[in-house]
Amino acid sequence: MFDGVSGRYDLLNRIMTLGQDSAWREAMWRSVPDSARRVLDLCTGSGTSLVGLRRPGRTVLGVDVSLAMLRVAADSTAGGGWMPRLACADGFRLPLRADSLDAVTIAFGIRNLRPRRDALAEIARVLAAGGRLSVLEAAAPKPGPLAPLARWWIRVAIPFAGRLSPDPSAYRYLSESIFEFGSGPEFEVDLAAEGFRIVANQSFLFGAARLWVAERRPAVGQKATEQAIVVQRAMNVPGDSAQAASGTARVRDEVATWRLLQALTSTALAAALVWALSVWLKVREDLPLTPPQRLGGGILLVGGLVVFGVRSLIQWLRWSASRGGGVRLS
Ligand SMILES: C[S@@+](CC[C@H](N)C(=O)[O-])C[C@H]1O[C@@H](n2cnc3c(N)ncnc32)[C@H](O)[C@@H]1O
CATH class of the missing domain: 1.20.20 (F1FO ATP Synthase)
Known part of the structure; x- marks a missing residue:
């Protein structure tokens, strides 16, 4: 399905989020500690979230199961003097060693990974103890005065805008999957069950999208990793941080x-x-x-x-x- 919509994916994303997704992504990027040296953007799609993860001394890896999406990602990130690593792989079977990452980000992807707890277990496997998981996702509206408008947007406006896509059924799926994902509490239960501790959360556009920042709790007998120093300075500068x-x-x-x-x-x-x-x-x-x-x-x-x-x-x-x-x- 994502292979089929890769061409106009970014344009439609902009329309459906009223141009707000870049501000939400910025919040997700800020939630990744500067010291994280090995960062995975899972379900990276067309790679919109990759460039903002760029830091000196950091390796950024984008993984997605759709090769067509990754081709868009490769084209859009090429030529800037920096290239993330891209890999076509299934989020349930990541080609990475256990404890090998400092941070994982997922933007608008976790909704697609079902069973969700299996996906979270796989992320927990590859994250080092104390490593950070930042999840940005479209959420179903919570009850409130604006809920009918938000429901209308998801149920009617998103599938309608999806007619611009080569595969409008993908946008009917998007609408349904937002309701299936829920407004957040169910996801928070799954996070806790898979060994994550929520350290921060933020809601955008009256709850239309949410960001969860969680840390992987160390397993019994395991210690959280020390925060790594990203770039070695030639000289020690007091008050640098x-x-x-x-x-x-x-x-x-x-x-x-x-x-x-x-x-x-x-x-x-x-x-x-x-x-x-x-x-x-x-x-x-x-x-x-x-x-x-x-x-x-x-x-x-x-x-x-x-x-x-x-x-x-x-x-x-x-x-x-x-x-x-x-x-x-x-
Ligand atoms: C809605 S797009 C989000 C893309 C991108 N993160 C963004 O913010 O625009 C969801 C992505 O999840 C990917 N995906 C779905 N199931 C997957 C799986 N099992 N493993 C890896 N990627 C998957 C899709 O191919 C698609 O590119």
């Missing part, structure tokens, strides 16, 4: 400021279009225009207003997500 942390905070502030400017610009344009439309409605009959020209002008203004209205909404959501910073520690 504080400097790195403040650098990360500065980058986050810059991203938030940039998104705020984009949101303000879009909102100003939408407001200008509201004003232009109100003027147009008052004067259109007095203008020396033919009926088709009047209709065309109206369509342009209303269309522009819808586009900039939606864009402004998305920009404000992205801004609020970038202000959110790190994941909430539980």
Whole structure:
């Protein structure tokens, strides 16, 4: 199924998440400790989550069972002076030694791995004790005032947008599998049963997507691994880690400021279009225009207003997500 949808997968993903998935992925990347040297992105698909995992001295491996998806991943990550390792393999039988990874990420993949507990057991096998698992997943809405709207989005809008895909049935499956996955508590029970301790979680877009950050508990008689040093410095610089942390905070502030400017610009344009439309409605009959020209002008203004209205909404959501910073520690 994923082989069939690989061509337009990223575009549809953007549409269905209202352009929010990149902010959610950023939160997932931040949840991986900088010290993690061997990181697996499981169900990597077209590799959207790979580049953000790049760090000096870190090996990033992307695994997926769909070869067509991996080809898209190989093309999209090529040429940047950096290449993740890619492997076509089944998430239930990873071609990796036990305890060989420091961190595993999965974006929108765990829903597809069933039986889920078997998949979590395999991840626990390859993760070192104390290693981190970060799972980003679309979740079914929890009861609340926005739940009917969210249900409509998953049940109707997603399969409808899926008509743009070469295989629309894949998007009916997506809709069904989100409801089957549930809103989270069932997954948290499975995590605990397979030896994971949840250390953080975050909810996005009123619970439409969630991020769970968990640590693999050491088995009896096993010790958690020491945090590795990623890059050896030639000289010891006192206060180096504080400097790195403040650098990360500065980058986050810059991203938030940039998104705020984009949101303000879009909102100003939408407001200008509201004003232009109100003027147009008052004067259109007095203008020396033919009926088709009047209709065309109206369509342009209303269309522009819808586009900039939606864009402004998305920009404000992205801004609020970038202000959110790190994941909430539980
Ligand atoms: C919804 S896509 C997510 C892709 C990507 N992580 C992203 O965020 O866009 C789910 C991916 O899981 C992969 N997948 C499904 N079952 C799998 C399995 N048993 N082992 C490895 N990958 C699997 C599919 O091939 C597909 O690429």
